[in-house]
Amino acid sequence: MTDTADHPCTAFDGESLLARGPLAQVALAVRARLAERPDASLLTFDDATGRVIDLDLRGSEAEIVARLGGGEPRGRGRPKLGVVAREVTLLPRHWEWLSAQPGGASQALRRLVDEARRGDGGQTQARIARETAYRFMSAMAGDLPGFEEASRALFAGDEAGFRDHAASWPGDIRTYAQELAFSRLGRAD
Numbered sequence: 001m002t003d004t005a006d007h008p009c010t011a012f013d014g015e016s017l018l019a020r021g022p023l024a025q026v027a028l029a030v031r032a033r034l035a036e037r038p039d040a041s042l043l044t045f046d047d048a049t050g051r052v053i054d055l056d057l058r059g060s061e062a063e064i065v066a067r068l069g070g071g072e073p074r075g076r077g078r079p080k081l082g083v084v085a086r087e088v089t090l091l092p093r094h095w096e097w098l099s100a101q102p103g104g105a106s107q108a109l110r111r112l113v114d115e116a117r118r119g120d121g122g123q124t125q126a127r128i129a130r131e132t133a134y135r136f137m138s139a140m141a142g143d144l145p146g147f148e149e150a151s152r153a154l155f156a157g158d159e160a161g162f163r164d165h166a167a168s169w170p171g172d173i174r175t176y177a178q179e180l181a182f183s184r185l186g187r188a189d
Helices: 023-036 061-067 092-099 104-119 123-140 147-156 159-166 171-182
Strands: 008-013 016-022 042-046
Touching: 008 023, 008 171, 016 023, 016 171, 023 042, 023 061, 042 123, 092 104, 123 147, 123 171, 147 159, 159 171
Parallel strands: none
Antiparallel strands: 008 016, 008 042
């Protein structure tokens, strides 16, 4: 996993796309817009989840970037590999089987998860994309004509129907929603 500051996101000023890219870069663009127009209606979205990101824009640019997890000098030792320790609850027979696998329990679990991801035919990824797009749409297009119909088309996997129902939406909102729903924007395998 990368630093939070490098996490891809997109900011909107009203109905118009303001900035896209790493969170630190987008946060600074949002800060600059607020300096130009303090009454601007700005929302920043996480490209991977479609959730609104609450930005803390106090202080200098360096302080903002540091708060987002970027700009810090790399310490000694191995680089972070994105390993997250979490609790897994299994029965004793599961732990016995895992411990007997080549490479140990962690490697066996990673291998099983990778096999399951490859074997689901992209269904999980498609569901995540629909949920991500819906979160964004709810925030930005919930009051727009065709929202309900576009939502139904989205969850039916009907890309053409989605495009038809979202055709009257502002261009940047429509385009971003389509990218979240039907492309690989912000998602890694």
